[in-house]
Every structure is written in structure tokens, then in C-alpha cells.
Amino acid sequence: MSASARPADAEARILPGLVSGDSHVIEPVDLWDGLLPDGYWGNEQATFSDRPGGYDPAARVGEMARDGVVAEVLYPSLALRLFGLDDAAAQQRCFRRYNEWMATFVQVAPTQLVGIGLVAAYRMEDAVAEAEWCRAHGLRGVQVWQTPHPDLPFSGDHYDPLWEACSQLDLPVSMHILSGHGYCKDVFERQALDIAAAGLSVYRNAVNLKLLAAADALLELLLSGALDRFPRLRVVFVENEISWLPFVIDQLDYYVDRLGKRAPTGIGRPPSDYLGRQVFATFFRDPNATTTIEGLGAGAFMWSNDYPHGNSTWPRSRDVIRAGLRSLGDVPLDQVLWRNAAQLYHLDLVPSGT
Numbered sequence: 001m002s003a004s005a006r007p008a009d010a011e012a013r014i015l016p017g018l019v020s021g022d023s024h025v026i027e028p029v030d031l032w033d034g035l036l037p038d039g040y041w042g043n044e045q046a047t048f049s050d051r052p053g054g055y056d057p058a059a060r061v062g063e064m065a066r067d068g069v070v071a072e073v074l075y076p077s078l079a080l081r082l083f084g085l086d087d088a089a090a091q092q093r094c095f096r097r098y099n100e101w102m103a104t105f106v107q108v109a110p111t112q113l114v115g116i117g118l119v120a121a122y123r124m125e126d127a128v129a130e131a132e133w134c135r136a137h138g139l140r141g142v143q144v145w146q147t148p149h150p151d152l153p154f155s156g157d158h159y160d161p162l163w164e165a166c167s168q169l170d171l172p173v174s175m176h177i178l179s180g181h182g183y184c185k186d187v188f189e190r191q192a193l194d195i196a197a198a199g200l201s202v203y204r205n206a207v208n209l210k211l212l213a214a215a216d217a218l219l220e221l222l223l224s225g226a227l228d229r230f231p232r233l234r235v236v237f238v239e240n241e242i243s244w245l246p247f248v249i250d251q252l253d254y255y256v257d258r259l260g261k262r263a264p265t266g267i268g269r270p271p272s273d274y275l276g277r278q279v280f281a282t283f284f285r286d287p288n289a290t291t292t293i294e295g296l297g298a299g300a301f302m303w304s305n306d307y308p309h310g311n312s313t314w315p316r317s318r319d320v321i322r323a324g325l326r327s328l329g330d331v332p333l334d335q336v337l338w339r340n341a342a343q344l345y346h347l348d349l350v351p352s353g354t
Contacts, residue, residue, distance in 0.1 A: 017070035018317060019338040019347065021282040021302030022176075022238050024309055026054030027078045031101055035094050041078065051308035057108035064112065067305060067315045070338075071347055073114040074102065075143065075176055075238065077309070081188045083145040083179040088122035095120050095130065103137040114345050115139040116174055121152065124161040131165050140345045141172040141236070145180030147213045154220035160229065167232040172280075172344055175217055176238040183209035214240040215248050218279070222252065225266020227278045234344065237281040239306065243288035245281060246295050276300035280344065284313055290328055298335040302344075 029041050053060035054077075064072060079098050085091040095118040106115040117134030119127050119142045131142050144162070152158050166173050178184050183205045195202055214237055220226075227233060252271040276299030283289050284304045293301055303321065307314040325333060332339075341347065 017338060018068055018303065018305075018321075019341040020069055020072040020305045020307065020317075021236075021341045022075060022284065022304035023072035023307045024054070024075050024077045025102070025105060026050070026308065027076060027098065027101065028055060029078070032094055032097055035090065035097060051314075054308045057105050057113060061109050061112060063307070063314070067307065067313075067317045069305065069307075069317065071112045071114060071341070072305075072307065073116060073141070073341060073345065074106070075116055075174070076118065079118060080176060080178045080184075082118070083147075084181055084185045084188060086149075088120060088126075091120040091122065092126050092130070096133075099130070099134055099137070099139065103134075103139060106138060110138060111348065114141075114341075114347065116141045116143050118143050119162065121145060121148070121159065121162065124158065127162045128165040131162065131169060131171060135169045135171055139171075141174055142166060143174040143176055143179065143238075146175035146177065146217050146237075147180030147182040147184050148217075149181050154217055154226065155224040159226070163226060163230040163233050167230045170232075170346075172234045172236050174236040174238050175214070177210055177214070177240055180213075182213065184213075210240065211244050215244065218248065219252065222267060222271050222274060222279075223256070223265040227274055228267050231278070234278050234280065236302075236344070237279070239282060239284075239304075241286040241289075242281045242283045242301055243286050243292045245275070245300075246292055249275065249296070272296075280340065285311065287324070290325060293325075293328060293331055293336060298331050298333070299340065301336050302341045303337050 032040075051059075051063060053063035060072075064070070076098060079094070082091060082094050082098075085094070099117045102115045102117065106113040115138065117130065117139040119130045119134070121127050121144045127144075134142055144159075148154060163173075165171075178187060186201065187205050190198060190201075218237065221235060227235075249272045256265055256267070256271060275296055280300050280302060282302045282304045284306045286292070289301075303325075305314050305317045306312040313320045321337070325336070
């Protein structure tokens with residue numbers, strides 16, 4: 001395809017209906033009344049957009065239409081912090097309260113609002129029961145912490161009952177930034193109190209440690225053999241962007257091949273083979289996304305608008321897509337813009353004009 005032909009062709013492949021693989025709700029602070037200490041949230045809610053669609057599902061559908069979006073996969077805003085709770089029982093109760101709220105939220109437009117339930121991963125008996133509850137109440141996936149408690153790394157077999165359950169229930173497992181321990185707790189507990197006093201740790205958390213958390217989770221899931229033991233398990237890395245993946249996957253491929261005989265892993269194929277098969281990732285503000293998609297293929301990636309957070313592409317998502325992805329040549333753009341998400345979450349939709 002010639003360079004001159006690409007813009008017009010790409011323009012034609014921007015479909016009237018988009019699916020956002022990562023959008024958010026804005027939970028009411030009083031949702032967890034009686035479960036958390038007074039003043040737990042402070043002014044945290046003020047850090048998020050107050051668009052009506054964040055908390056009103058009927059308004060949400062109208063705002064989606066304004067952005068050209070036919071479906072959104074919904075993650076929490078405030079509740080991301082709850083993945084860092086040290087009290088397993090309290091976390092379980094808080095997550096059930098959220099899941100009940102989310103199940104009601106998506107009932108307003110179940111073909112357009114794709115709810116992701118929250119699962120506490122301290123006790124597997126509770127985790128499996130919560131995943132089953134989510135499936136029974138119309139939620140399309142579950143989220144666990146991306147940065148686990150240090151005593152519960154993804155490299156162990158602790159999570160196997162949950163991986164088995166999610167495989168059987170056909171629930172993708174999401175890992176979102178700022179969910180769990182380590183740097184996440186620093187962001188919520190210290191940086192949120194006084195960002196000016198946090199100094200360079202603000203940037204270290206926002207860039208270095210965020211990416212390290214995603215790379216560590218990916219490495220542990222891959223090389224421990226979890227994806228081989230549970231070949232129907234699908235994992236989604238959310239809001240980490242995607243241009244880090246070519247380097248990390250290439251390095252994992254290289255070192256598994258080079259060192260595998262002396263340091264055996266639990267996998268039966270190169271790490272890169274799991275992308276688009278069992279490992280997926282979302283992006284919304286990644287200037288190197290086109291290079292990544294061209295290099296690794298379109299099957300693993302899902303566009304998102306991060307609505308209604310302050311850095312969302314709403315309501316200009318189509319313009320952002322035209323500017324950012326129009327250079328893609330023979331890559332099936334529709335996979336990235338809606339088909340991958342529709343397939344992963346079993347959405348019965350075909351955007352108009354296809």
C-alpha cells in the first residue's frame with residue numbers, strides 16, 4: 001500500500017461504532033458507608049471528572065453516543081484504591097458492595113455497558129465465590145490486583161482455583177494500573193495527601209513503577225506456566241498503554257530461549273505466542289501504538305477512551321483515532337477499535353456501516 005493511499009483508506013476503516021476497552025464509573029463515596037473508616041476518601045473523588053455519565057447509566061448512554069461509542073468496558077475509579085486494603089475480610093465486603101452497585105448500573109443498557117467485577121484475592125474460596133456471583137449477575141469479567149500483596153505473587157499456585165474458575169466461567173481477568181500494593185499504596189496514601197511534597201516520586205510512580213508493575217505481573221503469569229495450566233484463561237492489562245510490550249516480549253523470548261535449559265520455565269512456547277491468544281492490553285494515549293500494533297499484530301490490543309477521567313479522549317475520540325492510527329497500513333483497524341473487545345466480552349453487536 002502506498003503512503004498516499006493510507007490516510008483515505010484508514011479514514012474509511014474508522015467505523016461509526018467504537019468499543020472502549022477501558023472506561024470508568026465514578027462511584028458515590030457513600031457506597032461503602034459502614035465498611036470503611038470515616039474520612040477514608042478525603043477529597044479523592046474531586047480528582048475525577050464529574051460528568052453525569054460517570055454515575056448515571058442513562059446519561060452515560062447519551063454521552064457514549066456523542067463520542068461515537070457503542071459499548072464500554074467499565075472499571076472503577078475510587079475502588080481502585082481498595083485493592084491495597086490489608087484486611088482481607090474488609091476488602092471482600094467492599095468489593096461485594098461495589099459489584100452489587102455495578103450489576104445494577106449495567107442493567108440499564110446491558111448490551112452497551114460491560115461491567116467488570118472486583119475480586120479480592122487473599123482467600124481463594126472467597127475469590128471463586130465472588131467470580132461466580134459476578135457471572136450470575138451479568139458482569140462480563142473480573143478484576144484482581146495488578147500489584148499483589150508481597151506474600152502472594154502471581155508466580156505461585158495460590159491463584160490456581162481462581163484461574164480455573166474464570167476459565168470455566170468464561171470471565172476475562174483484568175489487571176488495571178493503581179490496583180494493589182507497592183507503589184499503588186504510595187500513590188493513594190502519601191502522594192494524594194500532598195503531591196507537591198512527594199517530589200520526584202510522583203513521576204517515578206506515574207512512569208517507572210507503573211510499567212514495572214505491569215511487566216512483573218506479565219512475567220510471573222507467563223513464566224510460571226499459569227497460562228499453560230489454564231489455556232482458556234484470558235488476562236487483560238488495562239491502562240498501562242502498549243508500546244512497552246514489544247521490548248519486554250522480545251526480551252522474554254530471547255532469554256527464555258537462551259537460558260531455558262539452565263533455568264526452566266513453566267511454558268511450552270515463546271512468550272510472544274500468548275499475545276492475542278491469552279494476553280490482551282488496552283491503550284488510549286500512546287503515540288507509539290501504531291508501531292506496536294504493526295509489529296505485534298492487532299489481535300492483542302483494544303482501543304479505549306478512559307471516559308470520564310480528566311485525560312479521556314471523550315468527546316473527540318474519533319478525531320484522536322484519525323490522528324493517531326490513520327498511518328496503519330494493512331493492519332485490520334477494526335480489530336483494535338471494536339472486534340477484539342466484542343469477541344473477548346461476547347458482545348452481540350455490529351457497529352452500523354459494517
